[in-house]
Amino acid sequence: MSSQSQIASAKTRQRRTKPAEVRIDELMNAAQTLFLEKGVEATTISEIIASVGVAKGTFYHYFESKQHIIEALKKRYIDYFIEALDQAVAQCDPEDWVSQFKVWVSANIQTYLDSYPVHDIVFGVHHHERKNNEKNMVVEQLLGILTGGEQAGIWRLEQPHLTALLIYCGVHGVADEAIANQLKDISDFSEHIAQQYLNMLRAE
Structure with a gap:
């Protein structure tokens, strides 16, 4: 040559x-x-x-395999989901824990509705993982809001982590309900869900 x-x-x-x-x-x-x-x-x-x-x-x-690329997609999805919630909550007054909570609920539902087809691919439609990094990271994110609100005297929590976990599971449950009912505008829906949780937390 x-x-x-x-x-x-x-x-x-x-x-x-x-x-x-x-x-x-x-x-x-x-x-x-x-x-x-x-x-x-x-x-x-x-x-x-x-x-x-x-x-x-x-x-x-x-x-290494098709499963390996699915794991990479899962990590990317988790990063996307967490960042979406972080950006939404960051728009709130850092001392306004009620607004942060409402925005967290709304952003959680909206992000899930926007991306659930990818979620179902990377986690499986009926996934059940006892060690779920996405769940743990989102729960910790919510726990920070709940702890801040408790320290500010807005609500009282006997078991903060358990409360965060229950809210997380409930929010995903109602998000699935919104998907099943093909709900398009979730603003009023999210506000209602957030208010129900605030009532349970005895928010002022």
């Missing part, structure tokens, strides 16, 4: 080479799209790599 051919070949390889984080995102996005369209079981690794236009070796360079 001539020097010019070698240089041209090297340039071609360079153009095709992408940073690892870009290639990983491409593979994950392709997998998520196919999982949503066809289901996890019906989607093959060959279809994922064909969608991205890479060799099978590229897939296995970043992911």
